[in-house]
Amino acid sequence: MDDAFELADDLGPEKVLYLHDPATGLRGILVVDNVAAGPAIGGTRMAPDVSLEECARLARAMTLKNAAAGLPHGGAKAVIFADPKMPAADKERLVRAYAHALKDVQDYIPGPDMGTDETAMAWVHDMIGRSVGLPREIGGIPLDEIGATGFGLAVALETSAPFGGLPLSGARVALQGFGAVGMHAARFLAERGALIVAASDSSGCLHHAEGLDVPALIDWKRRGQPVADFPGGEARPRDSIIDAECDIWIPAARPDVIHEGNVERLRARVVAEGANIPLTEGAERRLAERGVLVLPDFIVNAGGVICAAVEYHGGRQGEALDSIAEKIRANVSEVLRRAERGRVLPRHAAVEMARERVLAAMRYRRTC
Numbered sequence: 408m409d410d411a412f413e414l415a416d417d418l419g420p421e422k423v424l425y426l427h428d429p430a431t432g433l434r435g436i437l438v439v440d441n442v443a444a445g446p447a448i449g450g451t452r453m454a455p456d457v458s459l460e461e462c463a464r465l466a467r468a469m470t471l472k473n474a475a476a477g478l479p480h481g482g483a484k485a486v487i488f489a490d491p492k493m494p495a496a497d498k499e500r501l502v503r504a505y506a507h508a509l510k511d512v513q514d515y516i517p518g519p520d521m522g523t524d525e526t527a528m529a530w531v532h533d534m535i536g537r538s539v540g541l542p543r544e545i546g547g548i549p550l551d552e553i554g555a556t557g558f559g560l561a562v563a564l565e566t567s568a569p570f571g572g573l574p575l576s577g578a579r580v581a582l583q584g585f586g587a588v589g590m591h592a593a594r595f596l597a598e599r600g601a602l603i604v605a606a607s608d609s610s611g612c613l614h615h616a617e618g619l620d621v622p623a624l625i626d627w628k629r630r631g632q633p634v635a636d637f638p639g640g641e642a643r644p645r646d647s648i649i650d651a652e653c654d655i656w657i658p659a660a661r662p663d664v665i666h667e668g669n670v671e672r673l674r675a676r677v678v679a680e681g682a683n684i685p686l687t688e689g690a691e692r693r694l695a696e697r698g699v700l701v702l703p704d705f706i707v708n709a710g711g712v713i714c715a716a717v718e719y720h721g722g723r724q725g726e727a728l729d730s731i732a733e734k735i736r737a738n739v740s741e742v743l744r745r746a747e748r749g750r751v752l753p754r755h756a757a758v759e760m761a762r763e764r765v766l767a768a769m770r771y772r773r774t775c
């Protein structure tokens with residue numbers, strides 16, 4: 408896509424910036440989608456291969472997510488084109504250059520995303536005094552460390568049980584991605600009695616029909632080991648996660664991983680979208696035809712940004728967790744009730760609900 412205006416509709420994007428710093432090699436994009444409710448919060452992704460279109464779709468997901476959660480913030484997303492596994496000193500230089508490039512973009516508050524973490528947000532904060540998802544030592548609520556999004560996913564799945572979902576006790580769960588979202592979702596679900604029967608990362612997949620030892624696997628992964636090398640399960644190719652025999656499937660890695668070409672392989676009865684935009688529209692439609700309940704990303708993975716907003720406004724960890732539980736419970740019930748009433752996909756009900764809120768916020772703006 409060459410022309411950013413091709414992305415424009417009635418909500419945004421409001422601003423698209425290309426960032427380039429020849430001295431450090433920084434190349435990046437920022438899409439500020441909509442700021443009607445307040446300055447935009449959204450993650451900064453470090454990855455070599457994200458398109459402008461994907462960044463804009465992720466920014467829109469943030470607009471809808473923040474509006475659905477009733478936060479006084481609009482939506483944005485940024486990408487730094489680079490390998491997140493580069494040496495720490497190079498990463499720090501790049502992230503600091505990125506922060507410097509954003510110093511005057513006051514309507515964007517950077518948060519962590521794939522390839523960035525609390526430390527990266529501390530560097531951004533040090534440069535421009537503005538970021539969320541900070542380490543505890545500088546007054547933050549380290550949202551990835553505490554597993555804010557994984558906690559929200561467990562609450563969402565619990566809430567969905569009476570609306571065509573499943574009781575968590577004994578449910579077999581497969582997770583694609585075992586990073587900040589995936590590993591904590593596994594932990595909170597296992598605590599609620601679920602069996603984690605498969606998990607994958609970028610290099611492989613691990614299956615165990617009787618349930619993986621989640622705390623031991625988390626410890627293993629934190630020591631930098633690939634999940635497939637963990638001794639307590641059977642190693643299989645990375646994408647075998649799609650074929651896992653399970654009741655609940657949780658994408659917690661990259662966008663568009665389930666599409667029309669592989670959707671028939673999914674065995675689950677419920678999909679909880681931990682990742683952002685992990686299923687194509689066609690795949691979601693097909694799953695609905697098969698009676699699979701798909702819980703939409705921007706409703707169920709809002710735990711991280713709710714936590715970030717609580718931190719930004721001076722709240723504490725306990726308040727953040729209470730707020731995540733309260734908002735996600737209310738939204739999942741509301742969306743699934745609307746979907747049932749209107750006989751529409753949960754995603755359509757969720758978009759309708761969030762758009763109503765964004766449009767209402769836009770009507771208060773001077774420029775409206």
Ligand SMILES: NC(=O)C1=CN([C@@H]2O[C@H](COP(=O)(O)OP(=O)(O)OC[C@H]3O[C@@H](n4cnc5c(N)ncnc54)[C@H](OP(=O)(O)O)[C@@H]3O)[C@@H](O)[C@H]2O)C=CC1
Pocket residue numbers: 450519520521522523550551555556583584585586587588589607608609610645659660661662681682683708709710711712
């Ligand atoms: N962090 C948060 O609070 C939130 C994150 N999200 C979304 O959730 C998703 C995951 O984010 P997060 O957990 O923070 O990211 P992390 O970088 O912490 O973890 C990503 C995980 O995905 C794995 N992975 C990457 N590519 C693949 C692949 N092709 N197949 C299987 N696994 C893969 C990585 O493997 P490896 O370990 O080998 O690198 C890693 O385990 C993203 O879409 C993000 O936008 C949404 C809301 C909030």
Ligand SMILES: O=C(O)CCC(=O)C(=O)O
Pocket residue numbers: 448449450451469472517518519520539540550683708709711712715
């Ligand atoms: O934690 C944040 O502030 C960013 C959240 C985010 O980017 C997301 O929810 O995808």
